[in-house]
Amino acid sequence: MDFPEPIRLLAFLLGMMAFVAVNAAYLVWAERKGAGRFQRRPGPTEVGWAGLLQPVADGIKLISKQVIVPPGADPILFRVAPLLVMAPAMMTLAVIPFSETLVGRDINVGLVFVFAFGAINVMAIMMGGWASRNKYAIISAARVVSQDVAYEIPMLLVVITLLMVTGTMNLNEIVQQQAGWFWHWNLFRLDVNPLMPVTFIIFFICMLAETNRAPFDMAEAESELVAGAFTEYAGMGFGVFFMAEYANIVVGCSLATVLFLGGWQSPFGVGSGVIWFLLKMYALVFTVIWVRWTFPRTQFYSLLNLSWKILIPISMVTLVLTCILLKLT
């Protein structure tokens, strides 16, 4: 299939937006349903079969509400923040290879691209918190920034470790290197780094922290900060933040799949395709939901301690170890 480039891009853009929107909406449903099951209750059942229309109903409700800008808030930043939090999540999906051919832009610096846009998310939450002119929101904004600084470092160290193994930043090539049986996945490349599973766990923890998910949901610690940075947002303003959270989870899990779990490669060496990518990604997404409904929230300072005292040293160790092992082989 050879489409002219502009049409292909347009189709991809629309597809990506639809993908993000549907994912965000139905991950909310999945989370509520999953949480319900964890808690021995059925979850949403009323709207549509098994509550499947619940996200639609919620969306209509949120859209029909007035966007209230509190007096004294910065009117521009307050309105821009939800958009800024949503847009990067969609941008990053452009370089994620869903399958060998299904990729928006196969660029050589894909990995850098993802992290560059991923960082905007935090700035947007800070913006929203700051513009709200609310003490809870400002405390939350300050927390988000220091949390992000703390967790970006181990995450990038882990990614550098991985880059040394793969030797490329092109996400498609990274996936292609992991072809074959599942022990070819980076997660199981114990020959270059025996601590590879630990590296993956660090990546996963950092991803939870970066996406502000429990047990690291400091930005939205509802028992302390009411709703954190989103306290003053009503209607769809809040809805967009909420969708962006799920979009970011999808991005984070996609990245973890590509980097560690072989992307769209089948674990058995044959029959690779988009289905495997989605399976792996949603398994990770499910884990994220599972963790949230099992663990209590950490304190803010022990969250920072975890990063500076445990995660960063360990990721440094894996980095050095990989250097040495790569040099030896």
Add this chain to the structure above:
Amino acid sequence: MSASEVIPASDKPQETFVLNVGPQHPATHGVLRLKMTMDGEYVARAEPVCGYIHRMHEKMGENRTWAQFLPNTGRIDYLAAMAYNHAYVAAVERAAKIEVPPRAEYIRVITSELNRISSHLVWFGAFLLDLGGFTPLLYAFDDREKILDLLEAITGSRLTYCYYRFGGVCNDIDADFIRGVREFVAGMRPRLKMYHTLVTENVILRRRLVGIGYIGREMCRKYGATGPVIRGAGVAYDVRKVEPYSVYRDLNFDIPAFPEGDCMARYRVRMEEIEQSLRIIEQGLDKLPDGPVMGGNVPRVLKPPAGDCCFAVEAARGRFLVRIISDNKEIPYRVRLRTPCFCNLSLFEEASAGMMLPDALALLGSLDLVIPDIDR
């Protein structure tokens, strides 16, 4: 600005701001307001502001008959209404010299302890919710539901019971209730084990509770804190042991006390208490005598002889004391209620100074406050 102009950090005026937690805030579980003076994320001073749900129960006691005041007592601490009914009923019985048959006393103890378990389960769920864990709340409510169903079957209500009457209890318990309670006791022990593996041993929870929110003996003594708060400071003070009432003297149970004085100690005290309450309930059912459940000598129009009479019980949150003064009329001259949560809250200001916001709210949760009990 040149280097010499740089102001040393210590000379800067202290910058604090006031964070208003409540009266509507997810962490206060009711209309309690905390005026927190914050230094960054540190609590410089947390001043509790109460009175938002003051209903003048003590004054209401002075303008209704002795029996009419009984439902009020259940609404002071709505989570442990049985013990509150018990204190008032027993105080009036002491003043009017009304005999209570032994079967009624046993029923009172069994229902009070069931109520204590259900109250502790609500605390457990709400406390974990404060700490950001949502799932245990629903597990705890699942167990609590069984207690509420049992109590509903004999008392007719699920929360604010008015089951104890002067001279006994209003309905006898039946075989269904006894079987249900035995089933519940048998089912609750494995559930407690599950709570311990799911929650108590969770590393995040331990980090949040161990060594956080120290309340020592001296502070407890100063503010008159009782209940799990003082037992979490290592003092095994329990009204059921130090001034045994009803039939607690005949029952075997331990008073859990942990000397650490941190949130974890208070957490463990309450979890242990659930187990001890299960023990008490089992023994109560085994020893339950036959006979009437209402004493014979209750006058139709109650006029206790003039005098001053106190009665204290160990409610789920500590020592609840009722003092009644009678001038031989149909209505009390004065009803004084000493509620545990008021004292337990008053130490919050001292205990929380210098803590970080999430820890201070964990401390607040570990005090197990019921706001109507503070304001009454």
